[in-house]
Amino acid sequence: xxxxxxxxxxxxxxxxxxxxxxxxxxxxxxxxxxxxxxxxxxxxxxxxxxxxxxxxxxxxxxxxxxxxxxxxxxxxxxxxxxxxxxxxxxxxxxxxxxxxxxxxxxxxxxxxxxxxxxxxxxxxxxxxxxxxxxxxxxxxxxxxxxxxxxxxxxxxxxxxxxxxxxxxxxxxxxxxxxxxxxxxxxxxxxxxxxxxxxxxxxxxxxxxxxxxxxxxxxxxxxxxxxxxxxxxxxxxxxxxxx
Amino acid sequence: xxxxxxxxxxxxxxxxxxxxxxxxxxxxxxxxxxxxxxxxxxxxxxxxxxxxxxxxxxxxxxxxxxxxxxxxxxxxxxxxxxxxxxxxxxxxxxxxxxxxxxxxxxxxxxxxxxxxxxxxxxxxxxxxxxxxxxxxxxxxxxxxxxxxxxxxxxxxxxxxxxxxxxxxxxxxxxxxxxxxxxxxxxxxxxxxxxxxxxxxxxxxxxxxxxxxxxxxxxxxxxxxxxxxxxxx
Numbered sequence: 001x002x003x004x005x006x007x008x009x010x011x012x013x014x015x016x017x018x019x020x021x022x023x024x025x026x027x028x029x030x031x032x033x034x035x036x037x038x039x040x041x042x043x044x045x046x047x048x049x050x051x052x053x054x055x056x057x058x059x060x061x062x063x064x065x066x067x068x069x070x071x072x073x074x075x076x077x078x079x080x081x082x083x084x085x086x087x088x089x090x091x092x093x094x095x096x097x098x099x100x101x102x103x104x105x106x107x108x109x110x111x112x113x114x115x116x117x118x119x120x121x122x123x124x125x126x127x128x129x130x131x132x133x134x135x136x137x138x139x140x141x142x143x144x145x146x147x148x149x150x151x152x153x154x155x156x157x158x159x160x161x162x163x164x165x166x167x168x169x170x171x172x173x174x175x176x177x178x179x180x181x182x183x184x185x186x187x188x189x190x191x192x193x194x195x196x197x198x199x200x201x202x203x204x205x206x207x208x209x210x211x212x213x214x215x216x217x218x219x220x221x222x223x224x225x226x227x228x229x230x231x232x233x234x235x236x237x238x239x240x241x242x
Numbered sequence: 243x244x245x246x247x248x249x250x251x252x253x254x255x256x257x258x259x260x261x262x263x264x265x266x267x268x269x270x271x272x273x274x275x276x277x278x279x280x281x282x283x284x285x286x287x288x289x290x291x292x293x294x295x296x297x298x299x300x301x302x303x304x305x306x307x308x309x310x311x312x313x314x315x316x317x318x319x320x321x322x323x324x325x326x327x328x329x330x331x332x333x334x335x336x337x338x339x340x341x342x343x344x345x346x347x348x349x350x351x352x353x354x355x356x357x358x359x360x361x362x363x364x365x366x367x368x369x370x371x372x373x374x375x376x377x378x379x380x381x382x383x384x385x386x387x388x389x390x391x392x393x394x395x396x397x398x399x400x401x402x403x404x405x406x407x408x409x410x411x412x413x414x415x416x417x418x419x420x421x422x423x424x425x426x427x428x429x430x431x432x433x434x435x436x437x438x439x440x441x442x443x444x445x446x447x448x449x450x451x452x453x454x455x456x457x458x459x460x461x462x463x464x465x466x467x468x469x470x471x472x473x474x
Contacts, residue, residue: 002262003262003263009256009258010260013253013259014256016252019256019269019292021265022265045264051266054306055470058302059298059301059305060470061349062397097304098308126264155309157318159318164321166307236308238307240318
């Protein structure tokens with residue numbers, strides 16, 4: 001209820017002040033034999049520091065070159081815990097951000113990019129840069145999930161609310177022959193990069209950094225039955241002024 | 243005054259609700275100051291800038307939602323950028339690029355140039371979300387109706403009370419021998435397009451109401467402050 005009211009206030013005041021209002025929603029669905037075992041749609045309040053830093057870097061043309069990761073510093077922390085930094089702003093990698101293997105679109109069988117599931121139950125933290133527990137690995141063996149390629153991005157314009165949204169959707173199939181216990185968390189990993197700083201006014205460093213933008217903890221851990229399919233959708237939206 | 247108070251109240255509510263929802267809150271302020279050589283301040287205005295244009299919003303969406311800026315149509319529901327000449331960007335990806343440690347990149351212009359960075363004009367057309375250029379840019383120089391346009395100052399970054407802030411400053415000197423009327427201020431970025439070339443894209447245009455007189459020999463200082471509130 002508090003979030004609902006806060007959302008109304010934020011939307012209204014951002015509109016009046018002609019400022020961007022960004023929000024994210026997460027949809028989780030698990031089905032088996034055509035039956036829905038779980039279907040939840042909730043506001044995602046889980047953007048982490050990386051997402052804020054990339055946004056600040058792009059909004060203010062600030063270089064992301066700090067050596068320290070934390071309050072007041074601009075850089076990114078990769079999924080392995082290393083700092084990604086250069087004396088240029090941080091942005092998407094130099095490819096079509098909507099193509100598989102780029103942006104948020106993890107490709108088939110890839111569990112280090114895009115929407116990724118894990119077994120951890122650690123509390124959400126703004127400083128998260130990876131899962132809190134073990135990743136549910138890709139595959140069809142015991143304890144593994146088949147990671148489908150991320151679906152094509154879906155952009156929707158809602159004229160009434162003047163909201164533009166992009167949905168990132170991915171399916172996961174349990175072909176393991178057994179139940180996978182304790183699914184507890186979801187992360188959204190994007191691939192970012194930096195442009196050249198000096199010299200010619202063109203070019204990119206061709207080194208991608210895999211960084212978590214959001215980590216959502218499930219209300220309680222779930223078991224994934226054999227032959228079940230999971231659908232995860234992150235919808236990120238921006239309200240435009242009239 | 244009342245308007246300003248209401249805006250600040252709404253800004254406070256927006257900040258609080260954004261913190262509650264754990265979503266980013268971006269804001270911008272504009273400060274205008276005109277000083278005479280003796281140091282007298284003839285004008286000083288500090289106001290919330292409510293003037294991000296479509297280019298800026300599209301870049302924000304592209305950045306946070308991971309959607310490419312390659313639409314062929316300009317307007318509601320489309321993602322792209324329009325340069326200051328009115329042409330659309332093209333290609334399948336975009337990113338705001340280049341370091342800002344040196345002039346000539348991002349929002350930092352070299353001196354005697356007004357293609358990008360903080361730019362000023364005499365135009366008095368109403369603010370529009372679809373603006374992509376100033377109405378009438380003030381020419382560079384020391385002749386009639388011209389302003390001597392200095393390089394952008396080095397940006398100043400700060401972090402206070404969960405707010406990360408970048409301050410951009412530029413000076414303009416009136417050596418023209420007569421008064422010049424300031425009607426509009428813009429912030430133009432140099433943005434990479436398609437990977438190997440750049441474009442000039444307007445991010446914000448603020449109408450100066452009422453217009454400010456920049457007297458002969460006066461100096462205009464324009465400051466834009468862009469901030470993002472982080473959650474605790």
